[in-house]
Every structure is written in structure tokens, then in C-alpha cells.
Amino acid sequence: MATRQTRAIFPRDTGLQVRMLLTLFLLGLLYVALIGALLAAGTGLVLMVVIIGALSLGQLFFSDKLALSAMGAKEVSPAEAPGLHAMIERLCIQADLPKPRIAVADTHVPNAFACGRSQKSATVCATTGIMNVLSPSELEGVMAHELTHVKNRDVLIMTIASFFASLASIILQFGFFFGGGDDDDNPSILVVLLVSFVVYIVSFFLMLALSRYREFAADRGAAIITGRPSALSSALVKISGAMERVPTQDLRQAERLNAFFIVPTSVKGAVQTLFATHPPMEKRIARLQQLETQLQAAA
Amino acid sequence: MGFLDALLGGRGKRVKGAAPDRLFAMTTAQVTLDTGLGLKHKSAAGIVFQPLETADFDGIVKETEELLRAGAEDTGTAVESSADEYGYRWLIFRDPDFEDLVVALNTISTQLQESGYGDRLLAAVFPFEDKGQTVYFIYNFKRGAYYPFIPAPGEQARDSERELRLKAQVGAELPFEEDITRWFPLWEIPL
Numbered sequence: 338m339a340t341r342q343t344r345a346i347f348p349r350d351t352g353l354q355v356r357m358l359l360t361l362f363l364l365g366l367l368y369v370a371l372i373g374a375l376l377a378a379g380t381g382l383v384l385m386v387v388i389i390g391a392l393s394l395g396q397l398f399f400s401d402k403l404a405l406s407a408m409g410a411k412e413v414s415p416a417e418a419p420g421l422h423a424m425i426e427r428l429c430i431q432a433d434l435p436k437p438r439i440a441v442a443d444t445h446v447p448n449a450f451a452c453g454r455s456q457k458s459a460t461v462c463a464t465t466g467i468m469n470v471l472s473p474s475e476l477e478g479v480m481a482h483e484l485t486h487v488k489n490r491d492v493l494i495m496t497i498a499s500f501f502a503s504l505a506s507i508i509l510q511f512g513f514f515f516g517g518g519d520d521d522d523n524p525s526i527l528v529v530l531l532v533s534f535v536v537y538i539v540s541f542f543l544m545l546a547l548s549r550y551r552e553f554a555a556d557r558g559a560a561i562i563t564g565r566p567s568a569l570s571s572a573l574v575k576i577s578g579a580m581e582r583v584p585t586q587d588l589r590q591a592e593r594l595n596a597f598f599i600v601p602t603s604v605k606g607a608v609q610t611l612f613a614t615h616p617p618m619e620k621r622i623a624r625l626q627q628l629e630t631q632l633q634a635a636a
Numbered sequence: 637m638g639f640l641d642a643l644l645g646g647r648g649k650r651v652k653g654a655a656p657d658r659l660f661a662m663t664t665a666q667v668t669l670d671t672g673l674g675l676k677h678k679s680a681a682g683i684v685f686q687p688l689e690t691a692d693f694d695g696i697v698k699e700t701e702e703l704l705r706a707g708a709e710d711t712g713t714a715v716e717s718s719a720d721e722y723g724y725r726w727l728i729f730r731d732p733d734f735e736d737l738v739v740a741l742n743t744i745s746t747q748l749q750e751s752g753y754g755d756r757l758l759a760a761v762f763p764f765e766d767k768g769q770t771v772y773f774i775y776n777f778k779r780g781a782y783y784p785f786i787p788a789p790g791e792q793a794r795d796s797e798r799e800l801r802l803k804a805q806v807g808a809e810l811p812f813e814e815d816i817t818r819w820f821p822l823w824e825i826p827l
Contacts, residue, residue, distance in 0.1 A: 354644045419792045419823075426820045427722060430758055431686065433778045435817045457817075474723055554644075564688045564756055635692050635752065 350557060357550040361498075364543050367536050368501040374532040389507060393500045397493065401452035401460055408450075410442035410462045421463065424477055425484070432484050432562045437461050447471070447576045451483040452492060459487040471572050478559050478569030479576075485558030491551050498547060502540040508533040549616045556621055557628065566628040573625075577618050658780045658811045659745065662762060662773065663738050665782075665809040673805060675764040675771060680730045681737040682761045682827050683744055687725045693753060700747045701727070704740055711736045718826055724758060726826055737762075745777065763827045771802070772825060773810075781813035785821055794821055 375386065405412075415422040421439060429436050437451070437459035447467040453459035461483045468476060486492070508529060560566035615621075669675040687693065704715050713731040720726060729740045741760050748757055760775040772785040784802040786795040799819065803812060813819060 357644055415792050422792070423821075423823050424722060427724070427758060427822075430776060430778065430820050431755070435815070436820065473721075477723070561755070564686050632688065633690050635690065 350553075353550060353553055353557075357547065357554070360543050360547045360550065364498055364501075364540060364547070367540055367543070371501055371505060371532055371536045374529045378526060378529045385507070385511075386504065389504050390500070393496060393503065397454045397496050400492070400496075401454070401458070404450070404452045405440055405442075405460060405462060408442040408462065408464075409444065410440040412438050412440045412460070420473075421468070421480075424473070425461065425480055428477065428481050428484055428562060432481070432488055432558075434484060434488055437484070437487060439463075441465060441468075449479050449483050451486040453487070454493050454496075455490070456487055461487065467576065470575055472568075474563075474565060474568040475572035475575065478563055478565060478572050481559035481562040482555045482569060484562065485555040486551070488558065489551065489554060491555070494551075495544070495548065498544055499540075502537060502544060505533040505536040505540065509537055545614060548614045552615050553621070553624060556625055560625060560628045564632070566625040566632065570622045570625040570629075573618055573621055659742055659760065659775060660738055661810050662775070662782070663735055665806055666734050666762075668806055668809050669764060673766075673802075675766050677734050677737075678763040678765050678770070678827070679732045679734075679737075680728060680763060680827050681741055682726050682728045682763075682825070683741050684720075684724050684726050684758045684761065684822070685748065686723070686756045686758065687719075688753070688756060692751075693756075696747060696751045696753065697725070700744050703747075704729075704743060711740075713737065713740050715740075720824060720826065728827060759822065761822065761825055761827060763825070770827075771798075772822070772827075774820075774822060776813065776818070776820075779813060779818065780811060781818075782810045783813040783816075783819040785819065787821075787823070792821070792823060 375383070413421070418439065418441060421441070425439060426436060435457055437453070437456075438461075440460050440462040442462055442464045444464045445466040446464055447470045449461070449463045449467055451459060451461045461480060463476070463480065467479065471479065556569060559569050563569070666677055670677070687697070701715060701717065704713065708714060711731065712733070713729050713736050716726075716728040716730070718726045718728065727744055729737050731737050731740070745754075745757055745760070748754055754777070757777040759777065762773040762775075764771045764773065770787070772787075773782050774785050775782050784799040786798050786802075787793070788795040800816075806812075
């Protein structure tokens with residue numbers, strides 16, 4: 338038995354990676370088209386690129402503080418939340434991550450999110466709701482999911498991915514604002530507007546797709562870190578069930594932070610799949626079930 | 637984690653298994669700790685891991701435990717198993733011979749690593765006694781490095797000053813964890 342080769346209990350999810358790569362490729366292609374159009378249009382727009390670049394950078398640096406204060410989350414010390422700290426410390430050893438700051442938001446909405454631009458400046462936040470609803474192993478699954486977001490640098494990647502999309506949207510607003518009139522003699526402005534419009538629409542859906550793929554990756558990472566895919570499944574079921582019962586006021590408050598929530602707070606909606614930042618619950622659970630099967634089959 | 641890993645949301649690559657000789661570094665360091673600093677080992681050592689709820693994993697742990705128990709007749713190493721409140725499993729070894737303890741830890745860790753469960757291993761723990769206080773040396777399998785952990789009186793308090801002093805004192809003897817943000821505590825160690 339000692340001769341048994343080291344093997345992977347969870348084989349790679351190549352399909353997911355191919356889709357993610359394809360999405361990134363399409364986004365890149367789209368953005369190259371936008372840059373081309375901008376360059377063709379002249380220098381005035383270059384200044385805009387610089388300004389928006391600075392804004393994005395600012396967003397990257399301050400979004401975590403914004404997110405935390407929007408949720409009314411407070412950083413907690415080990416003395417205030419010893420159990421949560423100890424749980425996350427162990428998960429950090431497992432995931433080989435530095436310990437993030439830990440925050441708690443006092444709301445009934447059972448949710449958790451991660452923010453921060455790098456592994457070192459990350460914060461993970463849990464709501465009091467989620468800590469009350471979930472069992473320790475389920476909570477562990479959820480926190481491992483958030484730590485995987487940190488490990489995969491999802492905040493950074495989504496910010497970079499959305500840079501040109503926000504550029505396109507600003508050009509559109511700018512264009513409509515100054516539209517018509519004198520610009521009619523300059524057809525290149527029209528081209529830029531048209532390209533920006535296409536970039537904005539297409540990148541919107543591509544980014545949502547990318548966000549969903551990263552959720553799958555985070556679920557998978559959580560399963561690998563904890564070795565308990567089913568604990569995360571049951572956490573997802575519990576949260577989604579409880580989400581529908583919570584007061585809507587809190588839901589609205591939480592709306593802005595959807596992107597990094599474990600379950601988006603807007604539960605309803607039929608065209609959800611295409612517009613959702615998170616994959617549907619059933620699909621996430623099906624994937625986790627698959628991982629559990631792989632785990633059980635290992636022999 | 638490389639650039640591509642970050643871009644693709646982690647490719648599920650195995651964490652590289654720590655070299656076993658790094659675990660064994662404690663055998664020589666223990667002598668320095670004893671003679672140089674007066675830290676006496678408590679004739680015990682433990683390993684903590686995340687148990688998987690699968691037949692295969694259970695089987696491997698049981699098999700290894702039995703192997704170690706059978707070997708105990710020669711080495712005199714006693715084996716205890718316990719679960720903690722975080723859902724982790726501990727295997728505790730007791731033996732006045734320090735080398736036997738390290739060998740026992742190495743047996744279980746290599747067994748898990750060879751069976752593909754290396755990333756379930758959390759840490760190995762060596763308790764020492766220093767004037768009535770317990771000083772732990774924790775070996776992080778993922779990083780292949782040691783760090784000290786000294787719980788202080790009070791809830792979840794630790795004596796960071798002494799931990800840092802210990803690093804200065806024995807840092808050269810052990811593969812030490814250089815990044816002190818990775819000196820994760822382990823509360824309620826059953827040792």
C-alpha cells in the first residue's frame with residue numbers, strides 16, 4: 338500500500354476552466370476592439386482612459402471599506418468572536434492563506450462575503466443571520482467558499498474585467514450627453530459610440546458569466562479546503578430557504594453587494610440565469626454533489 | 637499560486653507535500669531546546685487532520701492506527717485518538733523516547749500523503765514544558781515549517797513575546813515559518 342502513488346481526490350474541472358478562459362478571451366477581444374476605436378477617434382479619449390483608470394484603481398483600494406460600511410459590518414477581534422476566528426485560522430492553514438480580517442454584520446439576512454484587493458488586505462464578513470442559521474460545519478463550508486474568493490483574487494480579477502466595461506458605459510453617457518450637433522462632421526465619434534454600445538452590452542453578459550464561473554470555482558475550492566462538499570450544499574439550501582423569509586428592507590440594503598455574496602439577495606426573477614451574478618442553487622448543489630461522489634468513490 | 641491559477645480560479649493543484657526530513661528536523665532541535673533552553677518535551681506529540689467522511693479515508697486512518705498500535709509493543713508508543721469541537725481529528729502519541737514520537741507522526745503523515753490525502757493534514761504539534769508552562773511547536777504540513785505557539789492565561793491569549801524570542805533562539809535549528817502572519821494558533825490542543 339505504501340507504493341500507492343499520490344493521486345488527486347478531486348480531478349480538475351477542465352470544462353469550467355475552458356469556459357472561464359473562453360469568457361476572458363471574448364472579453365479581451367471586445368476590449369481590443371474598443372481600444373482600436375478609441376485610438377482611431379483621437380487623443381481626447383486617451384485622457385478619459387487615464388481618468389477612468391484612476392477611478393478603477395480607487396475603487397480597488399476603497400471598495401472593501403465601502404462594502405463593509407454599506408453592510409454595517411464591523412471588524413471583530415479574536416476576543417469578540419473566538420469561535421469564528423479559530424475556525425477561519427484553521428481554514429487558512431488548510432488553504433495556505435494569510436489570515437484575513439474578519440468582520441460581522443448585524444443583520445438577519447444569512448449571508449457572507451469577501452472583499453479586498455489582495456490576499457493580504459482581504460476581509461471576510463459573515464452576518465449574524467448566517468451564524469445563527471448554519472451548523473458549524475456548514476458555516477465552515479461558507480467561510481471556505483469566501484476564502485477561495487480571496488485565494489483566487491476574484492475582487493481584483495472582476496475589477497480588471499469590468500474596467501473597459503465601465504469605460505464603455507461612460508463613453509456612452511458622455512456621447513449621448515454631447516451627442517448630435519457638431520459631432521456630425523466627425524464620423525469616428527459615431528463609430529466609437531457604436532463600438533462602446535456593443536462593448537457595454539456584450540461585456541455585461543460576459544462578466545455575469547465570468548462571475549458565475551468564479552462562483553463555481555469558489556464552491557469547488559471550498560469543497561477541497563474542507564473536504565465536505567455536502568456541508569456547503571446543505572448550507573446553500575438553508576440560506577436560500579431562509580433568504581425568502583427575511584424582511585425586504587434588509588434585502589434592499591444588501592442589494593449593492595450582490596457580486597460577492599454567497600447567495601444573491603434577489604431571489605426572484607425568471608431571466609435570472611442570464612442576468613445572475615451567481616449560478617442557480619440547483620446547479621451549484623449538483624456540482625457539489627458530483628464532488629462528494631468523487632470523494633466517496635476514491636479508493 | 638501562479639498567475640494562471642488566479643486567472644482560472646484555481647486549478648485544484650495539489651499543495652506540494654512537505655519533505656519528510658523537515659518534520660524530522662525536530663529530532664535534532666529538541667536536543668538544543670532541552671540542553672540550551674531547558675525546554676523538556678512532554679513525552680507526547682500529536683497530529684491533527686480533517687477527517688473525510690468516506691470509507692476509503694476511514695479505512696486508511698484505521699489501518700495506520702492499527703499498524704502503529706501493533707508497533708507499540710516494540711517502541712512503547714501509545715496511541716490515542718480524539719475529535720475536537722472544530723470537527724478535526726487528533727492522533728496523540730505518548731512515548732518518553734522523542735525520536736519514536738517523530739517516527740510515529742511521520743508514519744501517519746506519509747500514509748495519508750501517499751494515499752492522496754496529504755492536503756487533509758493540518759499540523760503536527762510538539763508540546764514542551766517550560767517552568768510549568770506549555771510551549772507548543774507547530775509544524776504546518778502545507779508550508780513545511782515550524783513555529784512556536786504559547787497560550788497565555790486568559791481566553792485565546794498568547795505570549796507573542798516569548799514566541800518571537802524562541803524564534804531568535806532556535807530559528808537556525810528548524811525550518812522556521814518566516815512569515816509571522818502564518819503563526820496560526822491552535823486553541824484547546826489536547827496535549
